Amino acid sequence: MTPLAGCLLVSSLLFSVGLAGALTRRSAILVLAGIELMLNAANLNFIAFWRFGAHPEALTGLMFVIFSIAVAAAEAAVGLALILAIYRHARTSDVSEITEMKG
Amino acid sequence: MITVIHVAWIVRNLWLIPVLPILAAGLSAPLGRPQRRLAAGLAIGSMTIALVLALMAFAEALAHPFLQVSNFGWMQFGNEWVQLGWLLDPLAAVMLVMVTFVGLLIFIYSIGYMAHDENFTRFFCFLSLFAGAMLGVVIANSLLLLFMCWEVVGLTSYLLIGFWFQRPAAAAAARKAFITTRVGDLGLLIGMVWLYAQTGTLVFYDYGRGCLEQSATAAMAAHATVAGMAVSTAIGLLIFCGAVGKSGQVPLHVWLPDAMEGPTPVSALIHAATMVAAGVYLVARVYPLMAASSSTLQVVAWVGAVTALFAACIAVAQNDIKRILAYSTVSQLGYMMLGLGVGGVAVGMFHLITHAFFKALLFLGAGSVIHGCTEEQDIRNMGGLRRFMPVTFATYSAGMLALCGFPLFAGFWSKDAILHAAHGWGISRGPFYLGAIGALLTAFYMTRQMYYVFFGPQHLTDAGTGAATAAGHGPADGTHGEDVEPVAAARPGEVCAIEDPHESPSVMTVPLSILAVFAVFLGFVGTPAWPWFQAFLAGGAAKFDLAGFSEPGLMSLMVTSSLIVFAGLLLGWWFYGRRPILRATDPDALERLAPPLFHALGNRLYVDELYSVTVIALVRFSAAFASWLDRWIFGGAVRMVGWVVTGVSWLDAGVDRFVVNGGFEEGCREVSRGGRLLSRLQDGRVQTYLRVIAAALVVLAVWLLWGRRG
Numbered sequence: 001m002t003p004l005a006g007c008l009l010v011s012s013l014l015f016s017v018g019l020a021g022a023l024t025r026r027s028a029i030l031v032l033a034g035i036e037l038m039l040n041a042a043n044l045n046f047i048a049f050w051r052f053g054a055h056p057e058a059l060t061g062l063m064f065v066i067f068s069i070a071v072a073a074a075e076a077a078v079g080l081a082l083i084l085a086i087y088r089h090a091r092t093s094d095v096s097e098i099t100e101m102k103g
Numbered sequence: 104m105i106t107v108i109h110v111a112w113i114v115r116n117l118w119l120i121p122v123l124p125i126l127a128a129g130l131s132a133p134l135g136r137p138q139r140r141l142a143a144g145l146a147i148g149s150m151t152i153a154l155v156l157a158l159m160a161f162a163e164a165l166a167h168p169f170l171q172v173s174n175f176g177w178m179q180f181g182n183e184w185v186q187l188g189w190l191l192d193p194l195a196a197v198m199l200v201m202v203t204f205v206g207l208l209i210f211i212y213s214i215g216y217m218a219h220d221e222n223f224t225r226f227f228c229f230l231s232l233f234a235g236a237m238l239g240v241v242i243a244n245s246l247l248l249l250f251m252c253w254e255v256v257g258l259t260s261y262l263l264i265g266f267w268f269q270r271p272a273a274a275a276a277a278r279k280a281f282i283t284t285r286v287g288d289l290g291l292l293i294g295m296v297w298l299y300a301q302t303g304t305l306v307f308y309d310y311g312r313g314c315l316e317q318s319a320t321a322a323m324a325a326h327a328t329v330a331g332m333a334v335s336t337a338i339g340l341l342i343f344c345g346a347v348g349k350s351g352q353v354p355l356h357v358w359l360p361d362a363m364e365g366p367t368p369v370s371a372l373i374h375a376a377t378m379v380a381a382g383v384y385l386v387a388r389v390y391p392l393m394a395a396s397s398s399t400l401q402v403v404a405w406v407g408a409v410t411a412l413f414a415a416c417i418a419v420a421q422n423d424i425k426r427i428l429a430y431s432t433v434s435q436l437g438y439m440m441l442g443l444g445v446g447g448v449a450v451g452m453f454h455l456i457t458h459a460f461f462k463a464l465l466f467l468g469a470g471s472v473i474h475g476c477t478e479e480q481d482i483r484n485m486g487g488l489r490r491f492m493p494v495t496f497a498t499y500s501a502g503m504l505a506l507c508g509f510p511l512f513a514g515f516w517s518k519d520a521i522l523h524a525a526h527g528w529g530i531s532r533g534p535f536y537l538g539a540i541g542a543l544l545t546a547f548y549m550t551r552q553m554y555y556v557f558f559g560p561q562h563l564t565d566a567g568t569g570a571a572t573a574a575g576h577g578p579a580d581g582t583h584g585e586d587v588e589p590v591a592a593a594r595p596g597e598v599c600a601i602e603d604p605h606e607s608p609s610v611m612t613v614p615l616s617i618l619a620v621f622a623v624f625l626g627f628v629g630t631p632a633w634p635w636f637q638a639f640l641a642g643g644a645a646k647f648d649l650a651g652f653s654e655p656g657l658m659s660l661m662v663t664s665s666l667i668v669f670a671g672l673l674l675g676w677w678f679y680g681r682r683p684i685l686r687a688t689d690p691d692a693l694e695r696l697a698p699p700l701f702h703a704l705g706n707r708l709y710v711d712e713l714y715s716v717t718v719i720a721l722v723r724f725s726a727a728f729a730s731w732l733d734r735w736i737f738g739g740a741v742r743m744v745g746w747v748v749t750g751v752s753w754l755d756a757g758v759d760r761f762v763v764n765g766g767f768e769e770g771c772r773e774v775s776r777g778g779r780l781l782s783r784l785q786d787g788r789v790q791t792y793l794r795v796i797a798a799a800l801v802v803l804a805v806w807l808l809w810g811r812r813g
Contacts, residue, residue: 023794031790095789102787 007048015041028083028093032076039072113156113163114171117189117242120156120199121252123149125235131228142224143214146231150207153238157199164196168642172244172308186306190244193640194452198241198384201456205376205463206234208614212467213368215610216474226266226366233259237377241384246295246305246314249385253291253349256381257284260373264365276361283358287348291385294341298392301326301334307388315391324395332398339392339399342385343406350382350436353410357711359433363425367470370425375432375466376459383439383455387448401530404444408525408534408541410437413708415544419551419693420704423480424469427552431506432462434541438521441534446524449637453629454517456636460625461505461513464618468499471607471615472556482552483687487561491604494612496557498619503553505622507546507672510665516626518542519664520637526660542664543671550675559683561604631657 018037025031043065050061087093127149131142163171174188210230217226236259239252258281265277299305301323302314311318323335346352351359362374373379386393386403393399411434418430435458443451473480475492489496505512508519522542525535606612629636631651638645652658678692694701703709 019797023790023797098789099787102785 002052004048004052007044007052011041011044011048014038014044026094026096028086028095029080031095032079032083035079036072036076039068043068110171110173111163111167113159114189114191115173116156117160117173117191120153120160120203121235121238121242123153123156123235124231124238128228128232128235131224131231134224134228136221136224139223142227143210146227146234147207147210147214149231150203150210150234153234154200154203154207157196157203157238160191161196161200164191164193165639168193168639170308172310174244174306174309183303185247186245186304186309187248188244188306188309189242189248190308191242193642194384194387194448195241197452197456197636197640199238201459202234202237202241202377205459205618206237206372208617209368209372209376209463209467210234212371212470212611212614213366215608216368216470217366220366222266226263229259229262229266230369230372233263233373233378237381240381244307244313246298246307246389249388250291250295253345253381253385254288256378257281257288257349260284260362260378263369263373264362266365266369270364273364276358276364280358280362283355284348287345287355290341290344290348291346294338294344297334297341298338301338315389320391320395323392333396335392335395336399339389339395340402342389342392343399343403346382346385346440347406348382349385350379350440351410351433352382352406352437352440353413354710356410356414356433357707357714360426360429360707363423363429367425367466367473370429371463371466371470374429375462379432379436380439380455380459383436383443383451386440386443387452387455390443390448393443397530400444402444403440404525404528404534407437407440407442407444408537410434411441411541412437412537412544415541415548417704417707418548419544420691420701422482422705424472424482424485424552424556425466425480427482427548428462428465428469431465431545431548434545435462435506438518438538438541441525441538442521445528445534446521449629449640450520450524452640453636454514454521457505457513457517457622457625460618461502461622464498464502464615464622465506467611467615467618468495468502471495471611472499474607474611475604481687482555483684483689484562485556485604486559486684486687487557488604489557491561492606494606494615498612498615499557500553501619501622503549505626507549508542508664508668509672510661510668511626513622513624513626515665515668516630519661520629522664523657523660526656539664539667543667543674546668546671547675550672551679554675554679555684558680560685562684562687 015038018034018039018041021034021037022031023034025034046061046065046068050056050064053061083093086098090098092098124146127145131145134142170190170192172188172190174186176184177187178185210227213226213230217223220226233256236252236255240249240256243249243252261277261281264280265274267273268277295305298314302319304312304314304319306313307315309316313319320335323338324333326334328334328337348355359374359379363370365374393403414430414433414437418427418434421427421430435454439451439454439458441451442454471492472485472488472495475488475495476485479485501512505514508515522535522538525538526532528534627633631654632649633645633647634651635645678696691701706712
């Protein structure tokens with residue numbers, strides 16, 4: 001097993017865990033945490049492909065991941081604010097009960 | 104005809120005379136019931152002005168005793184102008200004065216007679232309309248205009264006979280009058296159309312182009328139609344049909360006695376003095392047409408003579424005071440027709456004028472009697488009224504003597520002129536004998552009436568029991584017309600309330616007195632010694648000449664007719680005056696003598712019954728047949744079409760409902776079901792969406808991987 005394959009395996013496990021959390025958790029905060037996990041799985045992929053890629057001397061992968069983490073931080077802030085607003089409105093943070101967008 | 108030289112003011116404005124009363128009628132039509140004074144004032148005011156204008160017209164006719172016309176184009180159709188117009192000649196002038204004068208007196212009398220009627224204003228409205236239309240008939244210079252006014256006269260007659268339409272008898276009488284006269288009017292209408300077809304004009308006189316002038320009548324007399332009859336004869340007879348209907352000649356006389364259901368002033372004005380004379384006036388007006396061939400005048404004379412005797416016979420056995428006068432009117436109208444037929448315009452018209460005065464007097468007198476006896480009309484229940492109503496008695500006697508033709512009274516001169524003319528008629532003596540017997544009967548039935556009403560003991564107070572027994576008494580009630588019977592039978596109950604008979608107010612007796620003066624003296628304008636009236640109508644001057652009496656046969660005829668009258672009076676006295684009639688229930692003297700004859704006469708010789716089993720039965724049958732035809736044949740066809748259409752539309756509705764609508768609705772249901780199915784995908788749960796995305800991602804990944812490997 002090459003180091004790259006090991007990294008990819010970890011990242012796909014991480015992604016799967018995140019996806020499972022996002023799809024099955026009923027608390028909105030845990031759904032958000034699942035999404036964060038999936039995002040980090042992607043970040044791990046970026047790092048792995050950069051580190052074991054053709055040009056490890058160019059800092060492209062690292063730069064991309066730093067940006068991605070920054071965006072993830074902002075996204076987490078916005079997501080938590082939204083959850084807070086919904087909680088105030090509906091007195092719950094259980095996503096299965098929030099069905100106002102039902103067609 | 105004399106050509107018109109100038110047209111005087113009064114001739115140009117002659118239309119004012121009929122228009123004024125019509126205007127008064129129009130103004131009083133919307134008045135409310137309480138405005139009695141205004142309605143009566145309008146009617147009497149307009150009649151007074153009309154009388155003044157009529158007198159001016161009369162003066163004009165006196166000054167220029169020839170024909171003056173004023174024509175105008177009324178409307179155009181195609182290239183033809185329908186001409187209307189009015190004329191003034193001595194004939195029209197005499198009629199104008201008579202109608203306005205008698206009309207005015209009757210209007211005044213009506214104030215008293217109708218004082219207690221709640222529809223007083225309506226009465227005066229109708230009366231004014233009648234007077235206007237009648238004056239229109241008189242001055243019309245066009246058969247069309249005459250016909251229009253003639254029909255309005257018929258309408259007002261209908262309205263006034265049925266004035267008390269709450270009484271079924273009055274409503275029935277009004278209908279009868281309207282329909283019976285319509286039969287005659289149909290003839291008049293056909294004659295009018297034929298006349299127009301022949302001459303191209305309906306204007307009587309139009310400076311040589313009128314339908315009554317020499318050229319037109321000569322052409323029509325020369326032109327033969329069916330059965331060798333000249334066209335002028337046929338048209339003349341058809342126009343005479345109208346006169347027969349309006350003037351109550353046999354066989355269309357049946358409506359006139361029933362018309363007595365109307366208020367008495369109406370009987371006096373319309374059914375004695377003016378309207379019924381309109382038929383006579385019509386014949387006099389179209390006399391040139393009638394005279395164009397002698398056979399028309401022969402028919403006129405015979406019809407008149409038969410009517411004169413026929414009605415006089417029936418009058419003998421009537422018990423209703425107004426019915427006796429009604430039959431007397433029919434009889435006298437027969438004399439007028441006889442006079443026109445055998446002697447010419449002047450003879451007939453003279454009797455028309457004198458009759459108008461004395462018959463109006465008699466009717467108003469009868470009205471006064473009825474008024475004084477609290478609406479009692481049966482002469483058997485009267486009696487002894489001489490003491491209670493002296494003015495009415497005196498004036499009524501004058502009218503009665505005038506009607507009988509008592510020497511020197513008005514009726515004597517005019518009736519004598521007719522008998523004289525009939526005596527000298529070259530064709531047959533028949534009409535003369537009929538007329539002479541009629542004169543005897545006239546004197547007889549009037550004497551009978553006088554004795555019943557004015558002489559003997561007073562029967563009114565015992566009338567309560569009397570009338571009740573009389574109504575239950577077999578033969579006695581047969582003399583009532585079936586139309587009067589309900590009224591007469593209803594009366595005994597209220598008779599108890601009768602107070603003593605009383606004289607009428609002066610608003611009623613003054614017109615009576617004025618008419619009585621005329622009934623006595625009017626005849627002197629047309630005596631053989633001073634035939635002013637005849638000369639005036641002929642357009643000449645009359646001079647006083649006692650030699651008029653020395654005409655051969657005249658003196659002896661006068662003596663004979665006087666003897667006939669005396670015989671009639673004597674006969675009347677013998678039967679009714681010799682022994683006073685003690686009780687209302689006593690059988691009639693004549694009834695004791697010849698019961699079958701008396702009953703036949705009392706039932707008006709069964710003419711009404713004859714008509715009801717012939718003409719009316721036929722009409723009923725054809726009406727029933729037409730109704731059947733309409734209901735089952737035409738109605739059936741229409742219903743069949745209706746059914747077919749309904750069936751087709753049901754089919755159509757089915758197709759629409761189940762095929763078109765069903766298909767469309769099914770489509771709609773499917774669309775909505777699909778929408779509902781799809782909308783289930785969007786359940787609002789974020790995680791469901793994410794699951795779908797994840798599944799899709801897995802499928803995509805597997806597909807990519809497998810695809811790469813493949």
